[in-house]
Amino acid sequence: MLDRTLVDSLFPTDLPDPAFWEERYPPRQQPAEAKVTRLGPSPTGSLHLGGLYVATLNADIARRSGGAYLVRVEDTDQAREVEGAVEQFDRAFAYFGLQPDEHGETGSYGPYTQSQRAMIYQSYVRELLRRDQAYLCFATKDELAAITAQQQAQKVPTGYYGTWALWRNASAEEVRAKLDAGVPYVVRFRTPAEAANQRVHFVDAIRGRLEHEASRNDAVLLKSSDQDPRLPTYHLAHVVDDHLMRVNLVIRGEEWISSVPLHLQLFAALGFEPIEYAHVAPLMKQDGGSKRKLSKRKDPEASVDYYIETGFPAEAVLHYIRGLLNGRLADTPFTEALDAPLRLSECGVAGPLVDMVKLMDISADYVATLSGAEVFDAVRTWAGEYDAELATVLAKERDLALRAISVERDGVDNPRKDLRVWSDFRTAYGFFFDDLFQPVTDPSDERFGGLDPAVVRALAADFVAGYQLVDDPQEWFGQIRELAAKHGFAKNPKEYKKNPDAYPGSIREAAQVFRVAITGSTRSPDLHAVASALGTPEVLRRVGSLR
Structure with missing residues (x-):
């Protein structure tokens, strides 16, 4: 065990004790049933759709219980930080109406960016060192690699633990010699010795009672001493932050389940009350005959930016996400689905499939309800x-x-x-719109279906000469019927099919001339409605371009 003087010399002289932070961040004054939740995005890239998925659940549960939902930027991995990522988080949450109650400069439990909380973490690391629940480790990368190779050769669990932990039982003299030589070190958690043979039981708010091996690994708590700023690993940072921010429900991805035993050990070592965890299933994608996790590297739709840039209505995406979280909401009307409470008990343990075809249909249905x-x-x-x-x-x-x-x-x-x-x-x-529309001027254009260009010109010329905009759709279309008959078109496709050599086409082909001339496409909304919206001068200008 290192003496207190040596431990304290490793930290700033004005570093507060944990009691200072406990007083600085007191328990929240809120109802007993209130939930304080958090989302901890890492600024190593744009927000994943899964982040929006978890944020939706966090916000709904916190606010309905009378608690608070906060966003904490977990930027301790600064080597991988992407410029502009934090601004993208803000943009994404704003677009989908999921702005947190506390974040950035808003809230009494900040800073809400981990790199700005370095002093807080150091206070707790120092306390663990003082109590011999943590130790300095000077193992090099080569030594760690050699340990892993030996463990693999012996077919034992890999990691830094027990007799494999080179510095776990080092003497104070050995430590002081390395410090005097200026050798970089990390601070590791001294996992309780009895953990090697223990099983850990805990209750997940989604999955129920779970059992895992206790963590035997002496995890790194504080990164290398030659880094500035000196920051903690996720394991320490989230335990300290969730405690001091008085978070009492952590909703996160299932990939963190295996870390719960370590986190429970850290809560116990620091004297914190354990927090309730809820581990959600990941979003999945059908890939051929199998399923895999939705990946930002492989799937454009994995990034929240995709939905914003493509212009998905926020309400449609939120409706879809809520259906993925709680299946009962998948086919519920929009207003009802967006207002209904989300329940952890209804979250599945199998990852839901992200189906873009279904989302597009939902979006189309939503847009159709708008004025x-x-x-x-x-x-x-x-x-x-x-x-x-x-x-x-x-x-x-x-x-x-x-x-x-x-x-x-x-x-x-x-x-x-x-x-x-x-x-x-x-x-x-x-x-x-004229600025976006390119008039069709060539009567031999393939969109006219191979009609004789002379016939196309003649139809257009006669249309322009006698066109009238009338309110009745049938009467309006009657003008096209008359022109088709005048130029020898069959009155219907059935008649044309009986004797195709007798006609240039049917009324369908004749009408197509005007559809293409007016809209530039062989498919369009009701042509009379389009002509009414455009107005007579514009209709005549477009059709007249074919003369």
């Missing part, structure tokens, strides 16, 4: 960030945009659902 003005505002906001040209067009042509959006939407039982995400707007509605 034209709501769609316009949402698309314009999205375009302002991700499509500058479209944003300019919408700002200039608001009335036309609202008329376009109303086509097959207002006053119908089954509104069109070709607008699923805001980035679909160009495809679904872009042809309404």
Whole structure:
């Protein structure tokens, strides 16, 4: 055991004792049943969809219980930190309405960034060293690699423990010699000796009673002394932070289940009350005949940025996520699903599959419930960030945009659902706007289905000469029927099929000429509604381009 003077010499002279931090961060004044939850994203990349998935559960459970939901940036792995990641977290939480109750500069239990809490962790590490529950380790990378190789050769569990822990039982003189020589060291937890033969039982709020081997490994608590700032590992940092921030429910991914035995040992060593854990199943993806975890490296849809940049309505994504968390909400109407409480008892232990086809359908259904003005505002906001040209067009042509959006939407039982995400707007509605529409001028264009270009020109010329915009759709389409008959088209596809050599086509092919001329596509919403929204001058200009 190192003497207190030596231990204290390793830390700043003004470092407070743990009692200072206990007083600085007192227990919260809240109802007994209140849950304080946290999300701890690491700024090593953009937020994973799984982060949004867990954040949704954290926020709902905390707020419904009268507690608080906080976000703590876990940036102790600074070598892998990605610039702008923290700002991306904020952007993502804001887009989906999941801003935490405490984060950044908001809240009484901060700082909420671990790199700014170095002094706090050092206080607790020093205390563990004073009590001989931690020790200095000077093992080199080569020595650690050699230990692992020997363990693998002997087919024993790998790790730094027992007789394999070179510095666990070093004398004070050996330690002092290394310190005097300026050799870098880490601080390791002195795992209780009895842990080697113990089993640990704990209750998971989702999975029930679990049993694991106790942790035998002397885990690193404080990283190498030659690093500045000197930061802890996740294991120590989260235990200290969750205690001082008075978190009482930790919801995290199932990959952390194996770490619970170590974390329980740390709680006991530090004299903290253990925290309730809930380990959620990971989001999965179908990959051929098998399933695997959704991966940001392989799957664009794994990043929350994908949903923001593509323009998924936040409500649609949240509805879908809530259905993944609690299956009863998957087919529940939007308002009800978004308002319903989430329950840990209803979270499955098998990873749910992320099905983008289903999410697109949900998104289309949601957009179909919105008014034209709501769609316009949402698309314009999205375009302002991700499509500058479209944003300019919408700002200039608001009335036309609202008329376009109303086509097959207002006053119908089954509104069109070709607008699923805001980035679909160009495809679904872009042809309404001169700045986005390229007129079809070539009568031999393949979109006319191989009709004789002379026939296409003649149809267009006669249309322009006698066109009238009338309110009745059937009467309006009657103009096209008359032109088709005049130019020898069969009155229906069945008649044309009986004797194809007798006609240039059927009424279907004739109508296609005007559909392509007006919309640039062989498929479009109701043509009369489109023509009404565009107005007569624009319809004549477009069809007239074929003459």
